[in-house]
Amino acid sequence: MATQQSTSANPKVNYKYRRKKAKQEMRQHVTSFALMIFMTLIAFIAVMAGFDKIYVYPILLVLAAMQVVLQLYYFMHMSHKGHGTVALFLYSGVLVAFITVLTFVTIVWW
Amino acid sequence: MSTVAQKKGFLAVLWDYLTTVDHKKIAILYLTSGGFFFLVGGIEAMIIRIQLAVPDNNFVSAGLYNELLTMHGTTMIFLAAMPLLFGFMNAIVPLQIGARDVAFPFLNSLGFWLFFFGGVFLNLSWFLGGAPDAGWTSYASLSIASEGHGIDFYVLGLQISGAGTLISGINFLVTIINMRAPGMTYMRMPLFTWSTFVASALILFAFPPLTVGLFLMMFDRMFGANFFDASMGGNTIIWEHLFWIFGHPEVYILILPAFGIFSEIFATFSRKRLFGYAAMVFATVLIGFLGFMVWAHHMFTVGLGPTANAIFAVATMAIAVPTGVKIFNWMLTMWGGSISFTTPMLYAVAFIPSFTAGGVTGVMLASAAADYQYHDTYFVVAHFHYVIIGGVVLGLLAGTHFYWPKMFGTMLNEFLGKITFWLFLIGFHATFFIQHFLGLMGMPRRIWKFLPGQGLDMPNLISTVGAFFMAVAVIVLLVNIVITQVKNVRVGNDPWGDGRTLEWAIPSPPPFYNFKQLPLVRGLDPYWIEKMEGNTKMTPAEPLSDIHMPNNSFIPFVMSLGLFIAAFGAMYQVSWRASEGESFVWALPVLIIGMLITIGAMAVRSLKDDHGYHIHKEDLLDDEEGGRE
Structure with a gap:
């Protein structure tokens, strides 16, 4: 999105600012990438260690949800400014889908 | 349309409309094709009513009757009501928010052509061996057993036009979020823009389930899957849920x-x-949200159990609350106002009791226990025609009269308009009010004929007479349109004299770039504010400068045409039982060629840069009114 670029007229300030931002962002990228690999490892270990399915399923689901959030915020730039409406639509979609699924597993297919 | 008036040949005009990406022209395309399908659906309705006018009638055969009722419902919902609404959204929303076009003009055109080809495909079924005949809901237990290609036409046609609708919905969301004029905050948006916004969000979330359902149905019928076949381990109820x-x-x-x-x-x-x-804004959003929590009230008698039925019943009744808020707000808007009863206002006033009647029967149907009695009777038919005709169709007719000057620059005749209104209103209530009682007496819906001497004869006859009133009303409207366009008396910016929102601040029809300078919005009803302060024009929010415009494109038409061709291939590569084992060797190549056309058109669009063009400041200044600098 165009809103991410600094609008400063001074190219030097702009350059310095961008350098700093880029550095920060790179650190976040690497951190979240490491986290994601770590979580994937946990998922594999949980399955291979042969725990009971009742424990493995929720662990896998929670890890998956965390991975999606990391992906959205640190790789697809939702942490940046100007994504409020996108987030609103994303969350309302998630809410509607969640309630629908919840309805099915609780009252429809009791 | 050029800034200089010039005569163009028919072919030039046709080419202009085939390639246009201008939201105002796409609006006219939506209005004409939606209007055409409205007439088709109306003729189907008239045949249904003629068949049911007298007991034991043989006007149409039972099979044809099933096709008629299916196509009436499908056409009216998908090919008439939605496109007509899209027509008004396209014509008005960009003007109301002070934008020069929608966010993605190319996609706007693609959305229209997908809808158009999907609709044509669906209706070609009449000439190619029989229309779909499993009702507009096309319940899987019935439709996967339906012989012939009727249901295939339904599945593929709706899939194509549904993609168009989804594209248009997303386009309006992006437009309203990003392209509002300076000062046009969310809480200053006119209510039509707000309701378009919420409806587009509903399209975004509601059409994917339909796409999935149609996709599964397509595989069941054309590629040998068994998602809905209980005997093969499928589940037929899944279709109903989706x-x-x-x-x-x-x-x-x-x-x-x-x-x-x-x-x-x-x-x-x-x-x-x-x-x-x-x-009003809050109620609109709330109705949109609650709309996702109530689907199972269509399935009370499926056997979901008392818990599900009770919860869905309560959720359904909850929708009456925001709807009631809106009804009272409209009445209080009129309260103490200086009302003029123009044709649009007549429709609006008649809408309140008509729609409320439909809402009340809606709450009756929402009581799950009572619904076992009403289910599948004419009571349901009466209910949904009260909300859809009493709400949507009256709205469309009102919008036609109200926005006609803005779209075409001419004013529909008020006298003929009022004749249309009264004929339509009387006909509508005569047709459907009595159907409540037919339903309560036990007349099932979707039946081909009924026997004499069961107390159903007279009410059905009255209902048919009412339908003829509505048909005459529509004919009067068409006559009105023809007379108006032939006379061609041009009107100014604000022909109603009381326009409040931005669209009335610019000429009718607006120039192709809409706003020479984007207007500064200073509150709700911005044009009214300016008028009250003695201004004749909006205050510009920017200096006069070059305007960037998109180029026309034929690619959307080609993309949609490719899918249209591919749909024939997909359909005829199965030899369905009724086609007596006929095999079509050409079907698979046609499917592949169609897909190649679409993919090729997409490739051209992706690889060829199209930067549009600029209208230069000097040309804008030359334009009659001249901008303020």
């Missing part, structure tokens, strides 16, 4: 923009600010 998870929001997709049109009309002709604007 269909209604889409289908209930769908009816709000229809009614919310109609609410928006009425809100504009009430405020304009009561010469008052809309009462309870914030509450």
Whole structure:
């Protein structure tokens, strides 16, 4: 999105600012990438260690949800400014889908 | 349209419309093709009513009757009501928010052509061996057993036009979020824009379930899958869930923009600010949200059990609350206003009791226990025609009269308009009010004929007579349109004299770039504010400068045409039982060629840069009115 670029007229300030931002962002990228690999490892270990399915399923689901959030915020730039409406639509979609699924597993297919 | 008036040949005009990406021209395309399908659906309805006019009638055969009722419902919802609403959204929303076009003009055109080809494909079924015959809901237990290609036409046609609708919905979301004029905050948006916004969000969330359902149905019927076949381990109820998870929001997709049109009309002709604007916005959003929580009220008798039925019953009744808020706000808008009863205002005033009657029977149907009695009777038919005709169609007719000057620059004749209104209103109530009682007497819906001497004869005859009133009303409207366009008396910016929102601040029809300078919005009903301060024009928010415009493109037409061709291939590569084992060797190549056309068109679009063009400042200054610098 165009809103991410600094609008400063001074190219030097702009350059310095961008350098700093880029550095920060790179650190976040690497951190979240490491986290994601770590979580994937946990998922594999949980399955291979042969725990009971009742424990493995929720662990896998929670890890998956965390991975999606990391992906959205640190790789697809939702942490940046100007994504409020996108987030609103994303969350309302998630809410509607969640309630629908919840309805099915609780009252429809009791 | 050029800034200089010039005569163009028919072919040039046709080419212009085939390639246009201008939201105002796409609006006219939506209006004409939606209007055409409205007439087709209307003729189907008239045949249904003639068949049911007298007991034991043999006007049409039983099989044809099933096709007629299926195509009437499908056509009216998908090919008439939605495109007509899209027509008004396209014509008005960009003007109301002070934008020069929608966010993605190319996609706007693609959305239209997908809808158009999907609709044509669906209706070609009449000439190619029989239309779909499993009802507009096309319940899987019935439709996967339906012989012939009827259901295949339904599945593929709706899949194509549904993609177009989804594209258009997303386009309006992006437009309204990103392209509002300076000062046009969310809480200053006119209510038609708000309801378009919410309806587009509903399209975004509701159409994917339909797409999934149609996709599964397509595989069941054409590629040997068994998603809905219980004997093969499938589940036929899944279709009903998928269909209604889409289908209930769908009816709000229809009614919310109609609410928006009425809100504009009430405020304009009561010469008052809309009462309870914030509450209206909140109610619109709430109706949209609740619309996703109630789908199973269409399935009370499926056997979901008392818990599910009770919860869905309560959720359904909850929708009456925001709807009631809106009804009272409209009445309070009129309260103490200086009302002028123009044709649009007549429709708006008649809408309140008509729609409320439909809402009340809706609450009756929502009581799950009582619904076992009403289910599948004419009571349901009466209910949904009261909300859809009393709400959506009255809204469309009102919008036609109200926005006609803005779209075409001419004013529909008020006298003929009022004749249309009275004929239509009387006909509508005569047709459907009595159907409540037919339903309560036990007449099932979707039956081909009924026997004499069961007390059903007279009410059915009255109902048919009412339908003829509506047909005459529509003919009067068409005559009105022809007379108006032939006379061609041009009108100015604000032909109603009381326009409140931005679209009335610019010429009718607007120049192709809409706003020479984007207007500065200083509050709700910005044009009214300026008028009250003695200004004749909006205050510009930017200096006059070059305007960037998109180029016309033929690619959307080609993309949609490719899918249209591919659909024939997909359909005829199965030899369905009724086609007597006929095998079509050409089917698979046609499927591949069609897909290649679409993919090729997409590739051309992706690889060829199209930067559009600029209208230069000097040309804008030359344009008659001249901008302020």
